[in-house]
Amino acid sequence: MRLSNRNKAPVYNFVNTLLMMFVTAGIGAFLLNEYRFNILGVESYLFLLVPVMMLIVFHLNGRQIFEYDSDGEALNFKNRNIIPFLDKPLHDEFPKYKLIKYDVINIFFIKRLYVTISSKNSGSTMLKYEISYLTRKEVNDLQLSLNKVVKANKEKNELK
Template sequence: MRFTNKNEIKIIPSIYTVLVAIFVTNIFVNLELMGSDEPINFSHYVPNIVVVILAIYVHRVGQAFDFDSDGETLNLKNNGVFFSKFMEYRVKKAEFPKRKLGKYRFSDYFFYSALTIYISSRRRRGFKKYTFNTTFLTRKKKKGMLSSLDKILEKSKATA
């Protein structure tokens, strides 16, 4: 099965643009207030603080996610969104045979969801851990991905 969130993340660059516009507008408002006789309070800076926190959140979770379990290998990939048409940045990928999938854990919170996979290795003891951001996957795609991972685990345990 193949899943991607390319359609869902198309809104991320627009959100960046709106947040930058709000930030710059509030900076100009604060500069105008500095020129007047009115004292500047902390409450004048609160909108910029909120916008910076939102921008950090959007930057953190706004990632493209690709999942491919067709064939003999399992491919998972996270990539940044904003400059993704020009270059790959913030890339995290894992490509490995399905038999090496040891276990997985899916964390789904209200504002963030992540898939953590554990890959077994013959050279190292234990598992190698990869975490992928799946926040902008739809609920239907998340369920399909988890059922695909369950099938892979069942098949690998049956052959072992």
């Protein structure tokens, strides 16, 4: 199964650009109020605070683009940001038989995928992916696919 929200990258770029324009307009409105009009008092700091907080929330949600591929004998995960220099992109590929378990953590508007794989050196390794920008249906499809792999691995291990 393949899952990707790469086609939504222009929307995320637009939202990011719009938020940057709000920050710029907020700075301009704040400076105009402070040095020219002086209509608002302390409330003028909201011109700075609100757009900056919206931009911070947008980027704290994590990497926007998530790609998953379970076709063939390997699982392939890619997670990257729309702004290349902001975060290092993640790319992991490993055989399906190494998948031990996974967890999807959902806290308010932040979603994370934790994948535990078997490792020769340390026994197991946990990989973290940010899936906040996936829809509920895409998350359910991802869980369904990962459940199939985990179930197949458990059945193989029971036969041994």
